[in-house]
Amino acid sequence: MKQNLRLTLFVMLLFSSLQSTFAQEREITGTVTSKADNMPLPGVNVLVVGTTSGTQTDFNGNYSITASQGDQLSFSYLGMTTVTITVDNSNVIDVQLEEDAEQLSAVVVTALGIKKSRSSLTYAAQDINAKELNKVKQTNPINSLSGKVSGLVVTRSASGVGGSVKVTLRGNASIGNNQPLYVVDGIPLLNPTAGQPSDTFGDINGGNRDGGDAMSMINPDNIESMTVLKGASASALYGSAGLNGVILITTKKGREGGFAVNFSTNLTVESAAYMMDFNDETQSNVDDFYDNGVTNINSLNISGGTKNAQTYFSYSNTNASGILPTNDLTQHTFNIRETAQLFDDKLSVSASFNASTQKINNRPVSGLYFNPLVGAYAFQSDTEKLSDYKTFEEYDPNRNIMAQRWFRGTSDIEQNPYWILNRNASEDSNKKLLANVNLAYTFNDWLTVQSRGTYDQSLLNFERKIYATTELTLAPANGRYIVNNNDFTQLYGDLIATITPKISDDLSLSAVVGMSTTRNTTERFTADSGTNGGLQYANVFSFQNFEGNPQVSFTQNSYETRTSSIFTSATLGYQEKLFLDVTARNDWSSTLPASDNSFFYPSFGLTGILSEMFDLGTNVSFAKVRASYAEVGNAFGADQIARNRSIIFGGGGVSSAEPINPFPGTTPKPERQKSFEIGTEWRFANNRYGIEIGYYSTNTTDQFFTVPVSSTVGVGPLANINSGDISNKGFEATIFGTPIENDNFKWRTAINFASNKNKVIKLVDTDIEGVNSLDNFALSAPGVNTFGSYLVEGGSFGDIYALVVDRDANGRPIVDLNPDGTISSIQARDDDSVPTLDKVGNANPDFSLGWNNSFTYKSFSLDFLIDGKFGGETVSMTEGIVEGLSNNSQRKTSNGTVEVVDLDGNQATVSAQDYYGKTGGRNGFTGEYVYSATNVRLAEFALGYNFTMGENSFFNNIRASLVGNNLFFFYKDAPHDPNVSLSTGNALQGVDVLGLPSTRSVGLNLNLTF
């Protein structure tokens, strides 16, 4: 039957070209675009109504069909409202399709900005639009993804406003970077950080600081949509940078038509909400210490243009004061984007320029050094209040200087918190520039060539001025000055040909061939007058005031990496039923040895559209199954294979130890990830309900481990080798639907579920002479404290190790008692491969569940998101430290008791004050401070009202909403918020060490459209 039809069609076409007697039949051409963003829509079904004559648009949304005047052409596309147009006397019919708001968008932006129909994808991708993102606006837009995408875990940084964010997609795999790649309008975004904390003690060189990230400097209002490509199959085209998945950000651009002006303002008030259980006096001091934070984000955008040229402009500013006194942020973002279509729409040009500046005073630190929370939480006095020490200095006649005052002697970790805030003050000053140009030329209906270029620069600068009379461990007598400046610059260029040849009606092919080149440079400057060197004159913070000896440091570092790539991708479709996706990429990386600097990675995927293949009944609107396999290589960072010795300032000569290099005789190779995923997607009841389920399995091998080598081998105490195998397996599911919908009331809901199981299959296992196998690899080394995170064969990424109290069979602590019945010492347990410490849990959840709801009633809307993480553990070193330093915890002062047994097994009762005084401390029994990380919270809440104004009104639309963020926990075991972490790196996960408490915020949002 089908064969006959095709033959008929062929004959008809033949006739039309041979004879002019079919004059009323002619070729109609046109372009189908999306109304939302003017982007061409590939794969739109174009049909002459009432006939079997049909075609599909190509990659550029172009179609060509033979029809007669008066025929009706129907343009249909999954997720968009079908449009029917009657053929008049024009030969060109351009159509714009509007997204069916009730459904997920039909077109998904994939790697390199290539748009694909959702149905053809062979891997998991989940997108989220601007409206969803900005319901409850956050200073860092990535925070808004939490709970809205299955398999994506957002961990907020405990560094207050402007803090960076850790995103984990499908679990952690690498001892290097586990963060996804951010891609803005098809081009990889540089998302550097000036550093992340790794030590529970804190960094003596300025404190455990969050070095920031680029995403915190993006104006959330510029984002049109985000698409999360979760696995390597989806991101293989990005090569190594996409190893951990990709978050694609599509930004807004100008639209044809009159100028539209949108202004939004957002005012939220934050309060310190989730803290440990202090006793009443301390709680009152702590409450008094923290301020209410206020965040105000104002954003203006203007868009407009003609058919050929469009402009989008936006400006935003953020003024925020944190809950930590003196902590504030000022940020401005500026964005202009021009788009134009020239030469009969054959050439499209887009250029954009973004600039952001951000200034943060006293960004909160974690750990013990330079952390005002140590003193604030440890303060205890019968006669005074903490606020009495707001007067943090007093005159010292011996030095003729204003000296620190505190209720007791200061120590390396404890100073007057107000002194730290005012006299150890830090300033982060960051700038981001992002400029890009995109040219695309359509040669004909099957070939488009585009070229893009970006200049992407992040300047991350930090300084801390430490005044004289600061504790001597942290700064010499005259004070200390620390400066850290970073310039991260990326230049990116690519050239991509898109080929969509017409093969036959049954077979469609869309192929991409391209090349790209990326150049990254890092310039880093650090100056530090040091803890032993110092300043010549007190409290003058300048380089000329540095003592000129090797105890002060001036360090410059420059790194450059270049990556050149060629890649290709092809999607072969058969009758809209089957899609085969193949990608291949080869990278040449400057970070690898010249002899072995090339690496190749392929991916394959297959999708079957069940609903097209079989008759599944009218209730099933759509059904598909998909499977894919990918391999991605990951080159390591700059300067890893032939490091030179460094020079030490002030006559220190060259460094004495051998630099860390690959073990002699081995050739470093890129880390490799192999991933497999399958999934199925179903829509029911005219797309009103849907479910997507996926399973994935990845193995990451050949990681570049730095292993200790016997210092007698002469290669230095450390060397690098490739080894290891870490596996992640997991399920992801999304269920969504619109259970209620009528003229006035609508309820839309979505549930995102994800579980991940991680296993360290192999660590460092080698038969190389001189290199030993590793029993464990520290992600967070305990140092002199007692929290650690280690990779151990058979364990999982994120396993937490703590110093554990030894207990008898009944669970009672075993202690050595003094003759007076008090505890002399508590017995520790140690029973595994990690020295001293024992495994007590894992920082990562077993599964996560997000429940997103949206109700609209007439002009009212109510949205809320319930975000749950189930499983996992977290350690409150905060509590341990407070109990070790003071009697300020509730349980230490509550006259409680603890049942213990002595060394001979005799039961005894000791006071809680005695017991917790002995378990506490930075190097105490951290095992006593382990909590379940399971938590369920009301993450977002927004109650809004839409004022629809008349046509003639000055404002077209006014929307006002009351918003809340992180409002309360339905369930939480830990004293702190387990969704907050001290680092966006691999270290310090699952522990709170005097991190800034998580906040609850409520506010008002006002959005005006002119």
Add this chain to the structure above:
Amino acid sequence: MKNTNKLLACLAIVGLVSSSCSNLEDYNNNPRDITQEQLEVDFQHVGSKYKPIFESIYQYTPAWSYQLQQNLNADTYSGYMTPPRPFVAGANNTTYNLVTGWNDFIWTVPYNNVMNNVKSITDLTETELPTLNGVALILKVAAMHRVADVFGPIVYTNFGSIEKAGVYDSQQEAYNAFFTDLDTAVEGLMSDIDSPAFAAFDLSYGGNLQSWVTLANSLRLRLAIRISKVDPAKAKAEGEKALSQGVMTSNGDSFFVNSVLSHPLSVIDNSWGDIRMNASMESILSGYGDSRMQSYFDEAVDYPGSYKGIRNGLPLQAGYADELAQKADYIGFSGMNDGVKTSSVQLMTASEVYFLKAEAALRGWAGAGDAQSNYEMGITTSFDQRGASGASAYIMDNTSVPSDYVDPVNAANNALALSTATVAWNAGDNNEMKLEKIITQKWIAMFPEGQEAWSEFRRTGYPKIFPVVSNQSGGVIDTDIQIRRIPFVDSELSTNAAGVADAISLLNGPDNGATRLWWDTGGSNF
């Protein structure tokens, strides 16, 4: 057609990109660091490696690293110094609860800073610049005999070998190799003794190679004396060779490292208040009325007009809430005098050599001279070095003996003097008493170099120093016999387990602090 051309052009660019990838490694360095080629200017590729060697035998910086390398072991075991703070609640090295994390530095500092650099100097100079190689070998012996004297077996002859990675030498093999290296060094130096090549890199002798030869000979004498009990024949041969080739005679010959860095003791003593005089020092110096007391120590801040030391191995004593509370009571005892905290680190003095010769004379070695005159020269040379007065009267003093020790903070730590030896030489004394005087005076003269003092204490039993107050070794180490060595370190156990297992079999007992080293026979001194 036109389109096809463009496609071809595009492919050509792709080809260019891929062919340009061959020199990618040019980028893969931090140009702010220094390359081998850049180092070759002024021969710094060789010369720059001496500085870390000089500054790591007794490590200058960071001070905490030196604290772990030597101050919290040999400097206290030798009876020189005591930390006022009972670290780890009193359960630490000083109370024989050996802190493995600390002791790692005794091993890794010299391996990572001395052995590696000596090896690369030797690789570059062995055949062409024997003088430069000679100096490096002397420094290597100076550094590594100290390591062998702590642990026993060490990796010496197999260092840097991938094939025999981590294979230990017995202490005897190591000592034999030290002598051989000194032979090679002296031979290399003599081949071009007037060469100015080392002047720019010399932190000790201003490039005078003859002084290096003298140091090599003096070191040979030190090592020969060290093995005089366990291998008398070899000791005599090496000792007589050293004496015949010429050893240090005046303070100008002494081996100091002169750095621009501050002395680590100044940081540990001043900034941290982590080290004070030892009770044995107080007992002996004040008992003898030794005027070098003022050169070595400051008066006790808490006891003006007197010098106060602290007993070795104090636990966290009863009545103190924590370490810092106890430290507060002891920090006011005698700290180090500025005279020992100059930026020069003392590694071997002419006075020590006189005492070595005095012992060599007792042992009948040819060329050693007269025991008494060497002994007395040792004392006067030391007094001269310190600018101390009264040497002649001191030498004649045949009544003063070490005094009893009183701990003004805790009387439980009081101790009676352990020795009745006087200063004055008495030809009628037996060899044992003579040796006690020689070693006691050498011990005073070598201050603050605790490593050599601890080694000689273990070899001879002199001077008689107070045992630890609290022994927390769990019965492993005898309080009176005192600690004999440090067990092999964690970093070696974790990276070179097989090597350590073999090394343990080369010991005379288990791998703990009670096992005597090869030269520590435990038997009679004569």
